[in-house]
Amino acid sequence: MSAALRLSGISKSFGTFVANSNISLSVEEGTIHALVGENGAGKSTLTKIIYGIERPSSGEVAVHGKTVRFASPREAIERGIGMVHQHFMLVPTLSVAENIMLGNEHAALFHPLPLKKIKALIKEHSDSYGLSVDPDALVGSLSVGEEQRVEILKLLFRNAEIMIFDEPTAILAPSECEQLFTILRALRQKGKTILFISHKLDEVLAVADRVSVMRKGEIVGTIEAASATKAELARMMVGRSVLLKVQNPPSLPAKEVLEVNNLGFRAAKGETRLSDLSFTIRAGEIYGIAGVEGNGQSELLQALWGLYPRGSSITGEARLKGEALIGKKPAEIARMGVSHIPENRLRHAVILDFPVTENLVFGRHQEATFQRGIGFNHRALEANAARMTLEYDIRCSSPDHQPLGSLSGGNQQKVVLARELNRPRISLLILAQPTRGVDIGAIETIHKKIIEARQKGVAILLISSELEEVIALSTRIGCLYKGSIRHEFSQEEVEQKKEHEGEFKNEIGLHIT
Amino acid sequence: MMRQKNARVLIPILSILSALLLCTLIIMMTGKDPAMIFGKMARGTLGSSYGAGQVLFRMTTLILVGLAVALPFRVRLFNIGAEGQLQMGAFSAAMAGAVLPATLSSFFAIPICILAGMLAGALWALLAGVLKVRFGVNEVISTIMLNFIAQGVTGYLLTYHFALPSTVHTAPVIAAATIPSFGLLTGWFANSPANLTSLLALTAALLFQTLLFQSRFGFEMRATGLQPEAARYGGINAGMHTLTAMALGGAAAGLGATNIVLGYKHYYEAGMTGGVGFAGIAVALLAGAHPLWLMLSALFFGLLEYGGLTVNAYIPKDIFMMIEAITILLVITFSAYGKRHQLS
Numbered sequence: 001m002s003a004a005l006r007l008s009g010i011s012k013s014f015g016t017f018v019a020n021s022n023i024s025l026s027v028e029e030g031t032i033h034a035l036v037g038e039n040g041a042g043k044s045t046l047t048k049i050i051y052g053i054e055r056p057s058s059g060e061v062a063v064h065g066k067t068v069r070f071a072s073p074r075e076a077i078e079r080g081i082g083m084v085h086q087h088f089m090l091v092p093t094l095s096v097a098e099n100i101m102l103g104n105e106h107a108a109l110f111h112p113l114p115l116k117k118i119k120a121l122i123k124e125h126s127d128s129y130g131l132s133v134d135p136d137a138l139v140g141s142l143s144v145g146e147e148q149r150v151e152i153l154k155l156l157f158r159n160a161e162i163m164i165f166d167e168p169t170a171i172l173a174p175s176e177c178e179q180l181f182t183i184l185r186a187l188r189q190k191g192k193t194i195l196f197i198s199h200k201l202d203e204v205l206a207v208a209d210r211v212s213v214m215r216k217g218e219i220v221g222t223i224e225a226a227s228a229t230k231a232e233l234a235r236m237m238v239g240r241s242v243l244l245k246v247q248n249p250p251s252l253p254a255k256e257v258l259e260v261n262n263l264g265f266r267a268a269k270g271e272t273r274l275s276d277l278s279f280t281i282r283a284g285e286i287y288g289i290a291g292v293e294g295n296g297q298s299e300l301l302q303a304l305w306g307l308y309p310r311g312s313s314i315t316g317e318a319r320l321k322g323e324a325l326i327g328k329k330p331a332e333i334a335r336m337g338v339s340h341i342p343e344n345r346l347r348h349a350v351i352l353d354f355p356v357t358e359n360l361v362f363g364r365h366q367e368a369t370f371q372r373g374i375g376f377n378h379r380a381l382e383a384n385a386a387r388m389t390l391e392y393d394i395r396c397s398s399p400d401h402q403p404l405g406s407l408s409g410g411n412q413q414k415v416v417l418a419r420e421l422n423r424p425r426i427s428l429l430i431l432a433q434p435t436r437g438v439d440i441g442a443i444e445t446i447h448k449k450i451i452e453a454r455q456k457g458v459a460i461l462l463i464s465s466e467l468e469e470v471i472a473l474s475t476r477i478g479c480l481y482k483g484s485i486r487h488e489f490s491q492e493e494v495e496q497k498k499e500h501e502g503e504f505k506n507e508i509g510l511h512i513t
Numbered sequence: 514m515m516r517q518k519n520a521r522v523l524i525p526i527l528s529i530l531s532a533l534l535l536c537t538l539i540i541m542m543t544g545k546d547p548a549m550i551f552g553k554m555a556r557g558t559l560g561s562s563y564g565a566g567q568v569l570f571r572m573t574t575l576i577l578v579g580l581a582v583a584l585p586f587r588v589r590l591f592n593i594g595a596e597g598q599l600q601m602g603a604f605s606a607a608m609a610g611a612v613l614p615a616t617l618s619s620f621f622a623i624p625i626c627i628l629a630g631m632l633a634g635a636l637w638a639l640l641a642g643v644l645k646v647r648f649g650v651n652e653v654i655s656t657i658m659l660n661f662i663a664q665g666v667t668g669y670l671l672t673y674h675f676a677l678p679s680t681v682h683t684a685p686v687i688a689a690a691t692i693p694s695f696g697l698l699t700g701w702f703a704n705s706p707a708n709l710t711s712l713l714a715l716t717a718a719l720l721f722q723t724l725l726f727q728s729r730f731g732f733e734m735r736a737t738g739l740q741p742e743a744a745r746y747g748g749i750n751a752g753m754h755t756l757t758a759m760a761l762g763g764a765a766a767g768l769g770a771t772n773i774v775l776g777y778k779h780y781y782e783a784g785m786t787g788g789v790g791f792a793g794i795a796v797a798l799l800a801g802a803h804p805l806w807l808m809l810s811a812l813f814f815g816l817l818e819y820g821g822l823t824v825n826a827y828i829p830k831d832i833f834m835m836i837e838a839i840t841i842l843l844v845i846t847f848s849a850y851g852k853r854h855q856l857s
Contacts, residue, residue, distance in 0.1 A: 307745060331748030340746070348746040351736045362736065363747030365729055374728040 410442025566705025596790025610686025634767020
């Protein structure tokens with residue numbers, strides 16, 4: 001075997017910030033090589049250098065033994081390097097075939113497109129790699145998993161030998177992840193070299209041959225996946241031992257806080273998103289909702305927080321301690337003692353340009369403690385920020401000036417959590433994907449704080465696409481499928497089945513697909 | 514952080530400097546000596562108390578129309594309609610001043626006329642706000658259309674109903690409704706149109722500054738402008754902020770009418786606003802929609818506008834129009850460039 005890609009002494013700095021420092025790495029031909037590290041460890045910068053988007057400050061990249069210096073991605077593509085970005089680069093109004101040939105049309109300008117030839121090629125590739133997509137479908141109508149397959153087909157169409165996948169599973173449902181791994185293995189079988197970027201250790205161990213761990217811009221080690229353990233990788237990533245399983249003492253639920261009864265949700269176009277959805281949450285328990293994305297999670301959140309698109313209609317009821325939630329506005333619901341951590345933190349929960357201090361009161365800025373005259377009591381704001389950054393281990397240099405957007409994903413999420421958990425008279429916490437895009441070190445803190453809140457008697461609704469998270473935290477679990485709870489695991493069942501996580505995951509999997 | 518702050522000050526200065534450099538080149542191409550032209554401009558504007566008064570007068574209107582653009586800009590609304598709002602305000606202020614009983618004291622007459630102007634401007638802008646919140650009409654399109662409508666409405670009312678015979682202006686406002694010039698009161702800027710409205714403009718800028726950056730209301734406004742969806746999740750009524758930002762902006766433009774009608778002409782005249790409302794866009798953009806910095810950019814454009822007039826005999830005024838536009842283009846280019854470099 002020889003190295004398909006070799007990096008030697010790569011460094012890259014932006015101003016005084018060192019993103020990559022003296023990185024040497026060799027990726028063997030025909031292997032799946034994973035690159036793991038926390039957010040901000042420098043993985044993205046490194047891939048951008050390989051793909052020709054960034055140029056290294058020093059060091060060398062060699063492809064199949066030949067030193068290369070890419071001025072643009074186009075040159076990287078010519079040398080057989082391809083990349084599947086986290087956010088797809090597709091045109092939704094064009095068909096799959098048209099997207100695949102885009103920029104590589106095999107026809108002179110003003111000549112007709114050789115669509116038939118392309119379709120035959122797509123067919124051939126689909127068969128040999130298990131990449132099934134309809135070449136005539138519009139990309140806009142595809143699922144996320146299918147879009148990803150189109151991206152992979154694009155690379156094959158361009159004869160890429162080295163393929164970079166940037167966090168490919170971040171947006172996939174569990175079943176789609178499995179399909180992706182099958183495809184990756186098929187690609188390896190045919191001699192393709194794959195660089196797989198991730199921070200999910202289970203996946204990496206499942207699919208990769210070798211794993212390189214990055215921390216603070218450096219490679220701290222490369223090990224064979226077969227002999228590696230999750231705990232070992234986590235320790236390398238974070239630089240200290242990490243508790244992968246949160247300490248979860250048995251919960252002692254008290255009286256009912258939230259009662260959802262026969263909730264129905266019809267979208268503007270008429271399709272039913274929720275129907276006959278019923279469950280209850282008691283004080284001091286975490287009700288976990290397991291389910292593949294798109295089975296009504298977003299709609300449930302919208303209904304409970306009073307923010308749904310125009311034209312959609314809601315039936316049934318949701319009551320907080322007997323008082324109706326449906327029909328109220330977010331501000332009113334919040335005043336009743338409900339906190340909400342939305343799925344899409346960056347878009348919905350924070351103002352990226354505002355400093356950390358202001359984000360710690362955003363949405364709670366009408367509380368009397370923070371006010372003075374028509375403005376804010378800055379001393380109270382600062383005291384609040386000082387307390388929260390300490391209690392929640394929010395790492396930032398100067399909370400009063402640093403814009404939230406400059407923090408890592410984990411620290412941003414801690415800001416949101418700190419703000420929402422400390423809402424006065426909180427009785428219900430709605431948590432959606434609390435650790436999505438969050439690094440391991442921060443997950444530990446976040447899980448600990450969620451359990452703490454439960455111990456204090458808060459009722460918690462947890463919606464997560466990570467089954468492990470749902471199992472680790474929940475008191476009871478409801479399996480959401482096509483807009484209603486298909487099966488519910490009682491507290492005793494969860495306690496019992498938790499002991500054998502793998503089996504429990506499979507069992508839940510049966511109820512959500 | 515520090516670098517970002519520096520960039521925010523550096524970019525407008527760099528763009529003004531390069532615009533002036535370009536302007537020098539253009540003057541040279543017309544065969545004139547730029548040093549002579551700039552010297553004459555300096556003497557004609559800030560060099561004499563009359564010239565300084567003229568600059569202050571122009572700056573005052575520019576501040577107010579600049580504020581009319583800047584505040585909505587913070588809520589992510591592009592108010593192209595300051596011109597129409599100013600026109601409606603000017604017409605209303607003039608009409609109110611003309612119909613008041615001549616015996617009314619200034620104590621009542623002046624506030625009534627000022628409020629009439631502000632109210633007309635606010636309502637005109639609010640129309641665009643309502644169209645946006647209620648029907649989702651893009652405010653750029655609606656404010657442009659409202660500019661045309663304002664021009665039509667005021668033009669029609671003036672020509673067919675309110676113009677004094679064989680003139681193109683309305684009856685003058687009652688004496689008690691006029692705002693005294695600095696010249697009359699203190700002898701400063703003698704004979705120039707600079708009047709006490711300048712103090713109102715300063716107050717308005719300070720008020721907008723406080724509202725935006727010191728109040729909870731402004732906190733919500735800025736949040737709505739930066740991330741409208743997050744604002745809704747945070748329980749902020751985004752539609753309400755769209756409406757208030759437009760109304761307050763329109764009111765500022767309407768206050769501009771006080772300067773030109775009550776402080777200077779004392780009547781409404783066809784074409785009296787002369788497109789200064791559009792210059793407000795430039796004023797606001799050059800200052801990054803910041804209410805206080807905006808006063809400096811209003812000064813710059815005021816200097817350019819009146820400076821252009823003083824050297825009219827040597828250099829066509831059109832050259833100075835070009836400079837204004839070139840400055841804006843450069844600001845936008847420089848800030849886009851700055852942003853891109855900060856990101857990568």
